[in-house]
Amino acid sequence: MVFARDTIEALEAAAFLANSELEPDTLTEMDQLDAFFDDFHYSGTRPTSKDLEPVRAIREQLRTLFKASRDGAVPLVNEILASRHALPQLVRHDGVDWHIHATTDDRPFDERILVETAMGMIDVIRADEMSRFSRCEMDDCDGVVFDMSRNRSRKYCTTTCTNRAAVQAYRARQADED
16 A cells, blocks of 8 residues: 555654653653654644643553554544544645645644644555554564555564664574574
8 A cells, every 4th residue: 555655754753753752762852852853854833842741742642543453543533633623634835745734833743743643544544554553573662663664574663672683683693503
């Protein structure tokens, strides 16, 4: 299934944000929130220091959404959209062709993240592609994996878990050789 670029970007950003709460917490300071805003090409008003705690507060909600079944995700998406009075509109900005925004650029950053995520989840649910989300394969990690690879081979939520798995595999091979 091919998803629109804005759908993939919104879901990748939300998965990154959801996983930022795991040890070590990678969203504790304003410069980290600024980097998140820039790295995931958000439009609209830049976040300020008053946005940091509300954005941190939605991370568990995002993880819950991504771990839900298809039928379980529907009421979560609908609640996000209804509670934020989302109104889908076609927009074109910053050199990006027509795409959908469902909230205005001046809304609080946490609200924009949630609404854009919910809009992306609509496409995933409609396409019956919830299998694009899974749990990180590291035993001690509760991270979510959003896998858009063709063969759906992504196993780990972050580079940290990928590196930890590689080190574990290396050590296991070394132990077998001894």
